[in-house]
Amino acid sequence: MTNFTYSAAALDRLQNSDIDVFNALMNEEKRQSEGIELIPSENYCFPEVYALLGSVFNNKYSEGYPGRRYYGGQENTDTIETLARERAKAVFRAEHANVQCLSGCPMNEAVYFGLLQPGDTIMGMDLTHGGHLSHGAPVSNMSKIFKFVRYKTEIPSGLIDLDKVRTLAMEHKPKLIICGHSSYPREYDYAGFRKIADEAGALLMADISHLGGLVAGGALKNPLDFGYDVMTTTTHKSLRGPRGGMILCKKEFATPIDKSVFPGMQGGPHMHQVAAMATTMKLVQSDAYKAYARQVLVNAQAFAKELLAGGAHLVTGGTENHLLVINTATGFGITGNIAEKALDKVGITLNKNLIPDDPNPPMKPSGIRFGTPAATSRGMGEAEMKQLANIMLQVLRAPGDEALLTKLREETRTMCKRFPVPGINISDECGCGCGCGCGCS
Numbered sequence: 001m002t003n004f005t006y007s008a009a010a011l012d013r014l015q016n017s018d019i020d021v022f023n024a025l026m027n028e029e030k031r032q033s034e035g036i037e038l039i040p041s042e043n044y045c046f047p048e049v050y051a052l053l054g055s056v057f058n059n060k061y062s063e064g065y066p067g068r069r070y071y072g073g074q075e076n077t078d079t080i081e082t083l084a085r086e087r088a089k090a091v092f093r094a095e096h097a098n099v100q101c102l103s104g105c106p107m108n109e110a111v112y113f114g115l116l117q118p119g120d121t122i123m124g125m126d127l128t129h130g131g132h133l134s135h136g137a138p139v140s141n142m143s144k145i146f147k148f149v150r151y152k153t154e155i156p157s158g159l160i161d162l163d164k165v166r167t168l169a170m171e172h173k174p175k176l177i178i179c180g181h182s183s184y185p186r187e188y189d190y191a192g193f194r195k196i197a198d199e200a201g202a203l204l205m206a207d208i209s210h211l212g213g214l215v216a217g218g219a220l221k222n223p224l225d226f227g228y229d230v231m232t233t234t235t236h237k238s239l240r241g242p243r244g245g246m247i248l249c250k251k252e253f254a255t256p257i258d259k260s261v262f263p264g265m266q267g268g269p270h271m272h273q274v275a276a277m278a279t280t281m282k283l284v285q286s287d288a289y290k291a292y293a294r295q296v297l298v299n300a301q302a303f304a305k306e307l308l309a310g311g312a313h314l315v316t317g318g319t320e321n322h323l324l325v326i327n328t329a330t331g332f333g334i335t336g337n338i339a340e341k342a343l344d345k346v347g348i349t350l351n352k353n354l355i356p357d358d359p360n361p362p363m364k365p366s367g368i369r370f371g372t373p374a375a376t377s378r379g380m381g382e383a384e385m386k387q388l389a390n391i392m393l394q395v396l397r398a399p400g401d402e403a404l405l406t407k408l409r410e411e412t413r414t415m416c417k418r419f420p421v422p423g424i425n426i427s428d429e430c431g432c433g434c435g436c437g438c439g440c441s
């Protein structure tokens with residue numbers, strides 16, 4: 001048997017050697033079990049991922065790629081990295097995969113440095129309209145090195161107008177166009193962006209970090225089916241894998257991309273993370289995972305329907321993926337930070353979020369953003385989404401009513417007990433239905 005995995009023996013040892021961190025770990029397990037996680041970028045990883053992240057693969061230096069390493073002793077690391085790459089290629093129908101990126105931002109940076117020269121122009125979605133930090137937000141380091149042009153969504157529809165994207169692309173002639181977001185509740189028109197990139201002579205990349213699992217599970221479109229040059233995805237969001245990033249690309253870009261990751265950006269890859277990616281890429285091919293991916297979308301629809309019926313103002317009027325944005329300022333007369341805090345008190349975790357062209361500042365924005373991947377991983381379905389939407393509506397209408405919040409806190413706690421978190425107290429998944437540590441009362 002292994003020595004130091006996320007096991008009782010290792011935990012015992014931790015408890016003896018560092019009680020402070022041990023206690024924080026126990027409290028975090030409790031927090032994750034007793035609250036409802038609606039942050040759309042978060043999820044509960046597959047339990048197998050914990051075993052690998054806590055494994056001896058953590059100890060190994062594997063600079064280079066399978067078959068071409070700078071250190072000896074690579075028979076097992078070559079096995080896992082080859083499995084991760086081949087499985088990722090199969091899952092995403094890609095010609096090449098790099099599985100060494102430490103997280104999402106370095107993954108995108110590796111693409112920029114691999115395919116472009118400093119000073120080149122990149123076009124991506126504006127952060128304040130749903131784009132990601134790593135797509136050239138002014139505060140990011142990348143904005144000092146590349147020139148970024150930012151497309152926005154339309155007001156009041158909240159949708160991307162492709163004609164405007166095209167005009168911007170023809171005016172600036174970017175070397176790279178990025179499709180991708182961390183807060184856009186609609187499907188991208190991948191074919192439309194492909195046409196624009198062809199016309200502007202740009203390389204085309206999709207960053208599907210939020211959607212990775214939904215694409216892998218066949219519930220959403222795969223940009224690579226539309227002839228995209230590069231696709232990136234984090235592995236810890238809807239994919240339910242370890243924290244990390246993956247670059248998938250056409251064969252012709254394989255060498256510059258691999259060189260950009262190593263030795264361009266990184267030294268030793270995190271092989272415990274690569275091992276967990278390999279297993280994740282196997283697990284997402286199962287029928288159970290495909291059903292999960294579909295259910296994430298069904299649950300988002302159920303959530304949207306109930307909220308709209310209750311008078312909430314949804315940005316874009318609804319959702320086509322796993323996430324929703326509510327304009328709490330117009331719908332309920334409160335800013336997102338007030339909503340976030342009040343919802344926290346009832347055990348619902350989500351984040352305040354800017355809405356397109358938000359008149360309010362980022363720390364007191366006009367909206368909240370949330371989604372269904374984590375709740376769906378717990379086995380929650382449409383009935384629970386409906387119940388959650390109603391709890392949210394009550395909180396948003398009366399965020400200062402402490403008695404109401406206390407009552408609703410009990411309701412979410414009872415709900416959580418029925419849906420144990422995968423991987424926490426894994427032995428509880430005995431089907432007894434109590435959801436506790438299985439001292440079944």
Ligand SMILES: *Cc1c(COP(=O)(O)O)cnc(C)c1O
Pocket residue numbers: 041103104105106108132134180181182207208209210234244
């Ligand atoms: C989350 C995310 C990333 C960055 O991931 P980190 O692991 O937080 O660095 C990149 N792009 C998009 C679209 C994301 O949603």
